[in-house]
Amino acid sequence: ILNVEQSPQSLHVQEGDSTNFTCSFPSSNFYALHWYRWETAKSPEALFVMTLNGDEKKKGRISATLNTKEGYSYLYIKGSQPEDSATYLCASLNRDDKIIFGKGTRLHILP
Protein backbone atom coordinates (compact mmCIF):
# COMPACT_ATOMS: atom_id res chain seq x y z
CA ILE A 1 0.00 0.00 0.00
CA LEU A 2 1.48 3.36 -1.03
CA ASN A 3 -1.47 5.53 -0.09
CA VAL A 4 -3.56 5.87 3.01
CA GLU A 5 -6.95 4.24 2.51
CA GLN A 6 -9.95 4.63 4.75
CA SER A 7 -13.09 2.54 4.73
CA PRO A 8 -15.92 2.88 4.56
CA GLN A 9 -16.17 6.25 2.81
CA SER A 10 -19.47 6.95 4.50
CA LEU A 11 -21.38 5.37 7.36
CA HIS A 12 -24.85 5.84 8.86
CA VAL A 13 -25.23 4.64 12.44
CA GLN A 14 -28.23 4.69 14.74
CA GLU A 15 -27.80 6.76 17.89
CA GLY A 16 -26.69 4.50 20.73
CA ASP A 17 -25.07 1.91 18.46
CA SER A 18 -21.34 1.29 18.41
CA THR A 19 -19.29 1.44 15.23
CA ASN A 20 -15.77 1.17 13.87
CA PHE A 21 -13.85 2.02 10.72
CA THR A 22 -10.47 1.34 9.23
CA CYS A 23 -7.35 3.14 8.12
CA SER A 24 -4.73 1.30 6.02
CA PHE A 25 -1.29 2.81 5.57
CA PRO A 26 2.18 1.94 4.25
CA SER A 27 3.93 -0.15 6.90
CA SER A 28 7.47 0.50 5.60
CA ASN A 29 9.35 3.53 6.97
CA PHE A 30 6.41 4.14 9.33
CA TYR A 31 6.71 6.60 12.21
CA ALA A 32 3.24 7.55 13.48
CA LEU A 33 -0.47 7.37 12.75
CA HIS A 34 -2.70 10.39 13.48
CA TRP A 35 -6.49 10.39 13.81
CA TYR A 36 -8.44 13.64 13.40
CA ARG A 37 -12.13 14.49 13.69
CA TRP A 38 -13.44 17.16 11.30
CA GLU A 39 -16.86 18.55 12.01
CA THR A 40 -18.61 20.62 9.36
CA ALA A 41 -17.67 24.33 9.51
CA LYS A 42 -14.95 23.64 12.07
CA SER A 43 -11.22 22.86 11.98
CA PRO A 44 -9.89 19.30 12.09
CA GLU A 45 -9.24 18.31 15.69
CA ALA A 46 -6.59 15.80 16.77
CA LEU A 47 -7.91 12.66 18.45
CA PHE A 48 -4.90 10.37 18.74
CA VAL A 49 -1.25 10.04 17.76
CA MET A 50 -0.03 6.45 17.83
CA THR A 51 3.44 5.15 17.15
CA LEU A 52 3.96 1.67 18.62
CA ASN A 53 2.66 -1.61 17.26
CA GLY A 54 -0.19 -2.76 19.48
CA ASP A 55 -0.87 0.76 20.80
CA GLU A 56 -4.39 1.31 22.06
CA LYS A 57 -5.60 4.78 22.94
CA LYS A 58 -8.89 5.94 24.42
CA LYS A 59 -10.64 9.28 24.78
CA GLY A 60 -14.10 8.97 26.31
CA ARG A 61 -16.22 6.76 24.06
CA ILE A 62 -13.65 6.79 21.25
CA SER A 63 -10.71 4.42 21.07
CA ALA A 64 -8.15 3.38 18.47
CA THR A 65 -5.77 0.50 17.87
CA LEU A 66 -2.64 0.28 15.77
CA ASN A 67 -1.00 -2.58 13.88
CA THR A 68 2.21 -1.30 12.29
CA LYS A 69 3.32 -4.69 10.94
CA GLU A 70 0.29 -5.07 8.68
CA GLY A 71 -0.38 -1.35 8.30
CA TYR A 72 -3.83 -0.74 9.71
CA SER A 73 -5.59 1.14 12.50
CA TYR A 74 -9.17 0.86 13.75
CA LEU A 75 -11.19 3.66 15.28
CA TYR A 76 -14.06 2.58 17.54
CA ILE A 77 -16.95 4.69 18.79
CA LYS A 78 -19.06 3.21 21.58
CA GLY A 79 -22.68 4.29 22.03
CA SER A 80 -22.76 6.83 19.18
CA GLN A 81 -24.18 10.27 19.91
CA PRO A 82 -25.33 12.98 17.48
CA GLU A 83 -22.22 15.03 18.27
CA ASP A 84 -20.08 12.21 16.86
CA SER A 85 -21.29 13.09 13.36
CA ALA A 86 -18.15 14.24 11.54
CA THR A 87 -15.51 13.15 9.05
CA TYR A 88 -12.77 11.07 10.65
CA LEU A 89 -9.39 11.45 8.99
CA CYS A 90 -6.32 9.35 9.51
CA ALA A 91 -2.83 10.42 8.46
CA SER A 92 0.33 8.37 8.21
CA LEU A 93 3.65 10.00 9.04
CA ASN A 94 6.87 8.31 7.92
CA ARG A 95 10.42 8.68 9.21
CA ASP A 96 11.16 11.28 6.51
CA ASP A 97 8.40 13.43 8.07
CA LYS A 98 6.15 12.99 5.04
CA ILE A 99 2.50 12.96 6.07
CA ILE A 100 -0.26 11.49 3.93
CA PHE A 101 -3.94 11.84 4.78
CA GLY A 102 -6.69 9.42 3.89
CA LYS A 103 -9.92 10.66 2.31
CA GLY A 104 -11.77 10.17 5.56
CA THR A 105 -14.82 8.28 6.77
CA ARG A 106 -17.93 10.44 6.91
CA LEU A 107 -20.02 9.35 9.91
CA HIS A 108 -23.69 10.27 10.22
CA ILE A 109 -25.48 9.49 13.48
CA LEU A 110 -29.21 8.96 12.99
CA PRO A 111 -31.49 10.06 15.87
Added chain:
Amino acid sequence: DTEVTQTPKHLVMGMTNKKSLKCEQHMGHRAMYWYKQKAKKPPELMFVYSYEKLSINESVPSRFSPECPNSSLLNLHLHALQPEDSALYLCASSRAQRNEQFFGPGTRLTVL
Protein backbone atom coordinates in the same frame (compact mmCIF):
# COMPACT_ATOMS: atom_id res chain seq x y z
CA ASP B 1 -4.70 30.77 23.38
CA THR B 2 -5.09 27.33 21.76
CA GLU B 3 -6.22 28.51 18.35
CA VAL B 4 -4.79 28.66 14.90
CA THR B 5 -6.28 31.60 13.03
CA GLN B 6 -6.36 32.09 9.29
CA THR B 7 -7.22 35.15 7.24
CA PRO B 8 -9.04 35.76 5.05
CA LYS B 9 -11.85 33.20 5.34
CA HIS B 10 -12.69 33.56 1.68
CA LEU B 11 -10.66 34.94 -1.22
CA VAL B 12 -11.58 35.42 -4.85
CA MET B 13 -8.76 36.40 -7.16
CA GLY B 14 -7.99 36.69 -10.84
CA MET B 15 -5.14 34.85 -12.52
CA THR B 16 -3.02 38.01 -12.68
CA ASN B 17 -3.52 39.04 -9.05
CA LYS B 18 -1.04 38.79 -6.19
CA LYS B 19 -2.51 37.96 -2.81
CA SER B 20 -1.40 36.44 0.50
CA LEU B 21 -2.91 34.03 2.99
CA LYS B 22 -2.05 34.48 6.62
CA CYS B 23 -1.85 32.00 9.50
CA GLU B 24 -1.12 32.75 13.14
CA GLN B 25 -0.69 30.73 16.34
CA HIS B 26 0.37 31.72 19.85
CA MET B 27 0.84 28.27 21.36
CA GLY B 28 4.62 28.35 21.09
CA HIS B 29 4.54 25.70 18.38
CA ARG B 30 7.71 25.44 16.32
CA ALA B 31 6.32 23.58 13.30
CA MET B 32 3.79 25.07 10.90
CA TYR B 33 2.17 23.57 7.82
CA TRP B 34 0.25 24.52 4.68
CA TYR B 35 -2.21 22.04 3.17
CA LYS B 36 -4.39 22.21 0.08
CA GLN B 37 -7.72 20.43 0.07
CA LYS B 38 -9.99 20.01 -2.93
CA ALA B 39 -13.55 18.76 -2.63
CA LYS B 40 -13.87 15.06 -1.76
CA LYS B 41 -10.10 14.68 -1.57
CA PRO B 42 -7.84 14.44 1.48
CA PRO B 43 -5.73 17.39 2.62
CA GLU B 44 -2.43 17.43 0.66
CA LEU B 45 0.69 18.67 2.38
CA MET B 46 2.33 21.61 0.59
CA PHE B 47 4.98 23.02 2.94
CA VAL B 48 6.36 22.46 6.43
CA TYR B 49 8.34 24.99 8.43
CA SER B 50 10.29 23.84 11.44
CA TYR B 51 11.91 26.45 13.69
CA GLU B 52 11.14 29.05 11.01
CA LYS B 53 13.08 27.17 8.33
CA LEU B 54 11.47 25.48 5.36
CA SER B 55 11.68 21.79 6.12
CA ILE B 56 9.50 20.22 3.46
CA ASN B 57 8.34 21.50 0.06
CA GLU B 58 6.19 18.87 -1.64
CA SER B 59 7.18 19.96 -5.17
CA VAL B 60 4.70 22.82 -5.05
CA PRO B 61 4.67 25.14 -8.11
CA SER B 62 6.55 28.41 -7.61
CA ARG B 63 3.34 30.43 -7.96
CA PHE B 64 2.88 29.46 -4.29
CA SER B 65 5.54 31.04 -2.09
CA PRO B 66 5.59 30.38 1.66
CA GLU B 67 7.11 32.69 4.22
CA CYS B 68 7.63 32.32 7.96
CA PRO B 69 8.51 35.79 9.30
CA ASN B 70 8.56 34.59 12.93
CA SER B 71 7.62 31.57 15.02
CA SER B 72 3.96 32.63 15.27
CA LEU B 73 3.25 33.60 11.69
CA LEU B 74 3.08 31.72 8.42
CA ASN B 75 2.17 33.33 5.12
CA LEU B 76 1.42 31.88 1.72
CA HIS B 77 1.99 34.32 -1.13
CA LEU B 78 0.00 33.68 -4.29
CA HIS B 79 0.85 34.93 -7.76
CA ALA B 80 -0.37 34.01 -11.23
CA LEU B 81 -2.61 31.23 -9.98
CA GLN B 82 -4.69 28.98 -12.20
CA PRO B 83 -8.39 28.12 -11.80
CA GLU B 84 -7.39 24.58 -10.75
CA ASP B 85 -5.68 26.11 -7.69
CA SER B 86 -9.13 26.87 -6.30
CA ALA B 87 -9.37 24.91 -3.05
CA LEU B 88 -9.50 25.14 0.73
CA TYR B 89 -6.07 26.07 2.11
CA LEU B 90 -5.52 24.81 5.63
CA CYS B 91 -2.81 25.91 8.00
CA ALA B 92 -1.73 23.81 10.97
CA SER B 93 0.85 23.98 13.73
CA SER B 94 2.40 21.48 16.13
CA ARG B 95 4.77 21.61 19.09
CA ALA B 96 7.39 20.05 16.82
CA GLN B 97 7.30 18.09 13.58
CA ARG B 98 5.75 14.65 14.20
CA ASN B 99 3.46 15.88 17.01
CA GLU B 100 -0.32 16.20 16.71
CA GLN B 101 -1.34 19.13 14.57
CA PHE B 102 -3.72 21.95 15.42
CA PHE B 103 -5.59 23.20 12.38
CA GLY B 104 -7.00 26.57 11.44
CA PRO B 105 -10.44 26.91 9.84
CA GLY B 106 -8.97 27.36 6.37
CA THR B 107 -9.17 29.93 3.59
CA ARG B 108 -11.55 29.11 0.74
CA LEU B 109 -9.77 30.33 -2.40
CA THR B 110 -11.44 30.79 -5.76
CA VAL B 111 -9.33 31.65 -8.80
CA LEU B 112 -11.28 33.10 -11.73
